[in-house]
Amino acid sequence: MLKSISAVLFILLFSLPLYAQNSFRAYIIDHESEEPLIGVSVYFPVLETGGTTNGEGYVEVRNIPDGELEIIISYVGYETLSTTLLFPLSDELQNQVFELDHSHEEFEEIVVNSTRSSRTIEDSPTRVEFIAGEELAEKGNMKPGDIRMLLNESTGIQTQQTSATSYNSSIRIQGLDGKYTQLLRDGLPLYSGFSGGLSLMQIAPLDLKQVEVIKGASSTLYGGGAISGLVNLITKSPEDKPEMSVMLNGTSAAGFDGSAFYSERYGTLGTTVFASYNKGTAYDPADIGLTAIPEFDRFTLNPKLFFYLGETTLNVGVNIVSEERLGGNIAFIEGEDVADPYFEDNETNRISSQFQLQHTFDSNTALTLKNSVSWYDRSVEIPDYIFSGTQFSSFSEANLSLTNENAEWILGLNLWTDTFDQSEGSNGNPLNFSDLTFGVFAQNTTPLNSLFTLETGFRLDIHDEYGLFPLPRISLLAEPNEQLTFRLGGGLGYKTPTVFTEDAERIQFRNILPLDTNSLEEERSTGANFDINYRYPITSELILSSNILFFYTRIDNPLVLTPSGSNFEYTQPDGFVDTKGVEVNLKWSYKDLKLFVGYTHANVQQHYNGQVTDFPLVAEHRLNNVLMYEKHGDFWIGLEAYYFSPQKLGDGSTGKSYWITGLMTEKKILDQLSVFLNFENFLDTRQTAFDTIYTGSIDDPEFRDIYAPVDGFVVNGGVKLTW
Numbered sequence: 001m002l003k004s005i006s007a008v009l010f011i012l013l014f015s016l017p018l019y020a021q022n023s024f025r026a027y028i029i030d031h032e033s034e035e036p037l038i039g040v041s042v043y044f045p046v047l048e049t050g051g052t053t054n055g056e057g058y059v060e061v062r063n064i065p066d067g068e069l070e071i072i073i074s075y076v077g078y079e080t081l082s083t084t085l086l087f088p089l090s091d092e093l094q095n096q097v098f099e100l101d102h103s104h105e106e107f108e109e110i111v112v113n114s115t116r117s118s119r120t121i122e123d124s125p126t127r128v129e130f131i132a133g134e135e136l137a138e139k140g141n142m143k144p145g146d147i148r149m150l151l152n153e154s155t156g157i158q159t160q161q162t163s164a165t166s167y168n169s170s171i172r173i174q175g176l177d178g179k180y181t182q183l184l185r186d187g188l189p190l191y192s193g194f195s196g197g198l199s200l201m202q203i204a205p206l207d208l209k210q211v212e213v214i215k216g217a218s219s220t221l222y223g224g225g226a227i228s229g230l231v232n233l234i235t236k237s238p239e240d241k242p243e244m245s246v247m248l249n250g251t252s253a254a255g256f257d258g259s260a261f262y263s264e265r266y267g268t269l270g271t272t273v274f275a276s277y278n279k280g281t282a283y284d285p286a287d288i289g290l291t292a293i294p295e296f297d298r299f300t301l302n303p304k305l306f307f308y309l310g311e312t313t314l315n316v317g318v319n320i321v322s323e324e325r326l327g328g329n330i331a332f333i334e335g336e337d338v339a340d341p342y343f344e345d346n347e348t349n350r351i352s353s354q355f356q357l358q359h360t361f362d363s364n365t366a367l368t369l370k371n372s373v374s375w376y377d378r379s380v381e382i383p384d385y386i387f388s389g390t391q392f393s394s395f396s397e398a399n400l401s402l403t404n405e406n407a408e409w410i411l412g413l414n415l416w417t418d419t420f421d422q423s424e425g426s427n428g429n430p431l432n433f434s435d436l437t438f439g440v441f442a443q444n445t446t447p448l449n450s451l452f453t454l455e456t457g458f459r460l461d462i463h464d465e466y467g468l469f470p471l472p473r474i475s476l477l478a479e480p481n482e483q484l485t486f487r488l489g490g491g492l493g494y495k496t497p498t499v500f501t502e503d504a505e506r507i508q509f510r511n512i513l514p515l516d517t518n519s520l521e522e523e524r525s526t527g528a529n530f531d532i533n534y535r536y537p538i539t540s541e542l543i544l545s546s547n548i549l550f551f552y553t554r555i556d557n558p559l560v561l562t563p564s565g566s567n568f569e570y571t572q573p574d575g576f577v578d579t580k581g582v583e584v585n586l587k588w589s590y591k592d593l594k595l596f597v598g599y600t601h602a603n604v605q606q607h608y609n610g611q612v613t614d615f616p617l618v619a620e621h622r623l624n625n626v627l628m629y630e631k632h633g634d635f636w637i638g639l640e641a642y643y644f645s646p647q648k649l650g651d652g653s654t655g656k657s658y659w660i661t662g663l664m665t666e667k668k669i670l671d672q673l674s675v676f677l678n679f680e681n682f683l684d685t686r687q688t689a690f691d692t693i694y695t696g697s698i699d700d701p702e703f704r705d706i707y708a709p710v711d712g713f714v715v716n717g718g719v720k721l722t723w
């Protein structure tokens with residue numbers, strides 16, 4: 001009997017904690033939209049237990065003991081909510097609803113300039129990609145002297161090397177020629193025409209705040225030239241806290257980069273100053289007698305002043321770049337006595353001004369005035385031939401922004417002038433030109449309801465040679481919930497004929513006939529894209545972000561450089577060029593680990609005179625992989641691998657497929673000091689290792705298309721000081 005009583009007492013004592021266990025059930029929603037939030041973390045710190053919300057925003061946490069307990073509710077992009085509840089809960093606290101507010105601190109870090117809208121990047125109907133913050137700093141470590149690597153590692157973008165010896169490159173978006181991409185600095189078109197040459201190789205990234213990319217027709221705000229898209233380089237502006245940064249970098253190819261940036265605001269006055277010196281030494285890793293990296297010396301200076309005058313802000317600045325770049329026969333460059341050496345000598349000088357004024361009338365109305373004037377002088381010399389000239393261009397704009405609860409308007413007008421004067425070149429065939437374009441534009445962004453936002457734009461350009469160009473554009477944003485968004489957009493574009501293209505760069509503008517403006521027409525484009533963004537928290541710590549972009553662009557009246565006897569001339573075959581494909585971006589985040597996977601399929605074809613052929617120098621399949629481990633503010637290390645499928649070349653042959661791999665790391669030593677080391681292309685992938693880059697003799701080479709790296713494995717490293 002005593003044993004039975006003891007057993008009953010034991011069971012009762014053991015069961016008491018079970019009866020004291022409770023459950024927490026709740027719904028978590030967005031405060032503004034009242035939509036359920038998926039993957040919200042609900043955590044009990046004392047118990048070290050919790051759960052995440054399901055597709056309906058519902059969460060249940062079981063086995064909670066009696067007593068007063070703290071609950072922390074957190075979600076990326078939202079303010080963290082902390083509350084204390086007494087268990088067991090009363091009936092009115094069962095299945096309660098918690099509302100989370102957006103984190104304003106995160107949105108302040110992502111201010112997109114290219115759309116000129118007050119909407120956040122997530123709520124903008126125009127699809128914008130950006131590189132900023134630590135990602136920009138990491139990419140800047142790889143090539144501190146230029147932005148080529150920074151852009152080349154983005155999905156859907158390829159920097160195409162146009163010269164085997166000078167290293168010159170252009171930007172290709174979704175496989176289209178670089179002439180269809182607009183390169184801007186703070187929204188000002190400083191790099192176009194002749195002045196677009198060598199620009200990628202002459203922009204150092206240390207003073208950049210972020211880089212914004214819009215793919216597809218962007219004609220409303222930026223004119224018809226942005227057929228495949230635009231790249232907007234946004235520089236840093238003064239903050240209340242002073243900033244001083246210095247970067248010193250050296251490479252195994254005997255290169256050196258030194259950059260310094262300073263900014264500070266003193267009440268109503270602010271300033272930024274950026275200066276850099278970049279030096280390259282002639283480098284021939286293939287030992288073929290020609291430079292893979294040319295010898296060069298470049299100096300850059302960019303001071304700016306900012307004035308904060310109540311409701312008016314004003315900034316003025318000047319950008320100065322001077323460089324000499326010599327590539328070709330490496331023995332000749334190193335000072336040896338060589339008979340009839342091949343070389344390519346580029347001397348460039350660039351001076352451009354920047355002026356921007358914004359006056360805010362009230363919280364809903366603002367007027368912005370912009371102006372830039374650019375002077376560019378360049379000479380290109382090869383044996384027995386020199387091409388040189390001066391380009392003078394200007395850009396002026398006035399726009400008015402009107403915002404209310406129902407819509408946002410941007411109204412404006414702008415004026416481009418562009419003049420080129422050739423001083424040396426082919427006898428009797430000067431490539432002089434003078435263009436003037438006046439444009440007016442209007443853009444409207446209107447939320448149709450809680451699900452859809454519509455953005456429409458219309459631009460009318462008047463060109464002094466080619467006449468009127470009406471350019472409509474439309475974008476639609478659908479946001480079913482916080483995790484899923486859709487964007488559908490399209491528009492028209494145009495580009496007037498120009499002699500300054502990638503094909504002309506390859507032959508140093510030699511023997512090119514002037515444009516026949518009586519027979520040539522403007523190139524016209526039609527483009528559309530559709531993208532899907534989805535963010536899914538697999539667990540409270542493992543999060544998947546994905547984006548899929550489908551794109552199509554067609555260009556009618558394409559301008560093609562063709563042989564004409566001993567010369568070259570621009571003609572327009574009967575037909576068109578189109579590009580279609582898909583970009584896929586996936587990002588997995590788990591604690592301090594991040595994995596990025598990007599895939600680009602670009603099918604670019606020429607439809608000329610009833611025949612269809614692949615467009616040259618396009619990798620139909622590209623794969624980007626980056627695995628990153630990062631202890632925020634202390635240490636990071638990354639491993640990257642990029643795949644390029646075979647590309648059709650201009651001579652009708654097909655290149656080889658290849659992989660490029662890299663390892664990069666940075667470690668903070670002191671609060672103001674960090675060191676970095678980058679092993680770029682450590683598998684030493686080079687076109688000279690599996691293919692040729694020229695035919696003929698080394699004294700008179702005929703260069704083939706460059707479709708793979710020529711510099712091979714290069715190590716660079718250095719120090720960064722910030723205070």
